[in-house]
Amino acid sequence: MTDQWWWNYAMILVAGWIATDIWRWIGVFAGGKLREDGELLIWVRCVATALVAGVIARLILFPSGALAEMPMWLRAASAIIGFAVFSITGQKVVYGVLSGVIVLIAGWFLIGGV
Amino acid sequence: MPSEIEQRDHRETEQVEPQRVWFFRGLRAMVSIPALILTAAFVGYAGMARASGLSLGETLLMSGLVWALPSVVVLTGAITSGLGMIPAAIAVTLASVRLMPMTMALIPVVKDGKKSNKLLLLFASHFVAVTAWVYAMRNLPEMPRHGRLAFFVGFGFGLSSVVTMITGIAYVMVEKMPPLLSASLFILTPIYFLCSLWSAARFNADKTSMVAGLVLGPIFHIYEPELGLLWTGILGGSLAYVATRLAERRFR
Numbered sequence: 001m002t003d004q005w006w007w008n009y010a011m012i013l014v015a016g017w018i019a020t021d022i023w024r025w026i027g028v029f030a031g032g033k034l035r036e037d038g039e040l041l042i043w044v045r046c047v048a049t050a051l052v053a054g055v056i057a058r059l060i061l062f063p064s065g066a067l068a069e070m071p072m073w074l075r076a077a078s079a080i081i082g083f084a085v086f087s088i089t090g091q092k093v094v095y096g097v098l099s100g101v102i103v104l105i106a107g108w109f110l111i112g113g114v
Numbered sequence: 115m116p117s118e119i120e121q122r123d124h125r126e127t128e129q130v131e132p133q134r135v136w137f138f139r140g141l142r143a144m145v146s147i148p149a150l151i152l153t154a155a156f157v158g159y160a161g162m163a164r165a166s167g168l169s170l171g172e173t174l175l176m177s178g179l180v181w182a183l184p185s186v187v188v189l190t191g192a193i194t195s196g197l198g199m200i201p202a203a204i205a206v207t208l209a210s211v212r213l214m215p216m217t218m219a220l221i222p223v224v225k226d227g228k229k230s231n232k233l234l235l236l237f238a239s240h241f242v243a244v245t246a247w248v249y250a251m252r253n254l255p256e257m258p259r260h261g262r263l264a265f266f267v268g269f270g271f272g273l274s275s276v277v278t279m280i281t282g283i284a285y286v287m288v289e290k291m292p293p294l295l296s297a298s299l300f301i302l303t304p305i306y307f308l309c310s311l312w313s314a315a316r317f318n319a320d321k322t323s324m325v326a327g328l329v330l331g332p333i334f335h336i337y338e339p340e341l342g343l344l345w346t347g348i349l350g351g352s353l354a355y356v357a358t359r360l361a362e363r364r365f366r
Contacts, residue, residue, distance in 0.1 A: 008172050008193055015202035016189045017179040020210040024239035027217025028232070036222040045219045046323040047351030051212035052244060052311055053327025054334070054346035055184050059304035061332050064191055065162045066296035075301065082305040086312075093309040094147045100305040101298045108294055 070108065078104040136261035140268025143249075149273055151306045152245045155183060156277050158299025160284035161291030162187070166194040173285050178278040182243040183303055185210045204340075211344050215351075217242045220250055224266050226259045238263060241270020244307050248314040319358040326350035 034041045060079045061072065082100025089095045156177060163173040168190065180186045188209040192202035217239050225235060246269055254262045291299075315321045330350045334342030 008168070009175065011193055011199055011202060012172060012176050012179060012189070015192065015199055015206050016176055016185070019189075019203045019206040020180050020182055020185050020213060021240055022207070023210050023213040024217045024242050025236055027214040027242070028221055028235050028239045030214070031218035031221030032225070032232075032235075034218060034222045041219060041222060042317070042319055043351065043355045044215045046319050046355040047347045048212060048215035048219050049311065049315070049320050049323040050327035050330070050350030050354060051215065051343060051347030052307060053324045054331030054343050054350065055209075055212060056304045056307045056311070057328045057331035058335055058343070059184065059307075060301075062335060063300060064187055065165075065300055066291075066293040067300040069293060070297050070301075078301055079305050079308060083308050083312075086309040091309070091313045093306065093313065094151070096309040097151055097302055097306050100301060104298055104301050105294065108297075 070104065071111070074104060074107040074111070077107065130258075130260055133261070133264040136257075136264035137268035139261070140265035140270075141272040143253075143265070144269050144272040144276070146249075148245050148249065148306070148310060149276070151302055152183075152273070153277050153280050154299055155303045155306065156281045157284040157288075158291075158296055158302065159183065159186060159190075160281045161288055161296050161299070163190060164285055164288070165291070166190055168193070170282060170285050174278055174282050177281045178274060180206075181240060181274050182210060182213060208340055208343060212347065213242055215347065216247050220247060223254050224250065224262050226263060230263055234263065234267070238267045238270065241266070241274055244310065246270045246273060248310045251316075252314050317358070318361075319355055322354035322358050323351050326354045 031044075034044065060075050063075065067075065078100045081103045082096045085099040086093060086096025159177070160173060163176075168176070176186055176189060180189060185206055189202065189206050192205050197205070220242060221235065221239075224230075224238065246266070249269065250266050254266065257265060311324055312321070315324060327346055327350045330346045331343070334345050336342075338345065
């Protein structure tokens, strides 16, 4: 955009900090009126959960950076096997994550990636 | 903020532990496997930030101030591609909508009736991101009300400080990250989110919402890259809510 040294900092403050914290602040005011055992809260939880799940699917299927260079099937396999291991090990997150990463690395060497 | 906490200490009976005890409990609880995974994911981000030409100061500020990895990645992409401030702000805003319902759902759990200070709640809300949220939704309900907010602040503040510092260290130490390592660190986030979100799901409605989001997310992304996430949340969440309610009525 511009070559000014402060430009990126201004971007981080406005397009980063304000753009994310504004949602958290709205959440504080809107959440203050919710009852902990109310139906509305369950719906809000559903929306939040679906949103995070949408982010997860995006990070796997449409990633940025080095992950984008891995084939789509390998990324999907890594996530699916990772989740399967997580499920059968009695929901141990660390095993799920580790096996997902191992699948990605093993798959990359199998298809002859360098 | 400290004066408010001290005042409350004097008001309450002696059996109630002081707020700083709960704050330190939160700090201690932060030393955990999820924190380790999140740290590794941010180390991966440090490599991406350096490769994108961000300075150390910019990387640190972004990690600490935005504090939600997917939004951090979106902003980095926006800065690298030379997007203007308004389009970048719109992109990040749309990518961060999830923080609102997440915070909304957390507030009734974390606050102590009318006693909780609004400013402290606003400060605490900054630490809402998947890791702290999942941990809080799972563990806070078992804690006494008076300690929850201080515990959450301790947990969130500790986590974001440590992770931001380690991101800085990784930025300085890793000059160039091998692509395979970088990709491995980047797959950590979604798999970790996937597992921890599932383990935080308390009701059938939560699990159904998760499946709906996973299916609708990519579909909406293809047809509506910008607003797709928003629709995924509203539509997926509402569908899951209604479906679970109907199923419960039928099987009751």
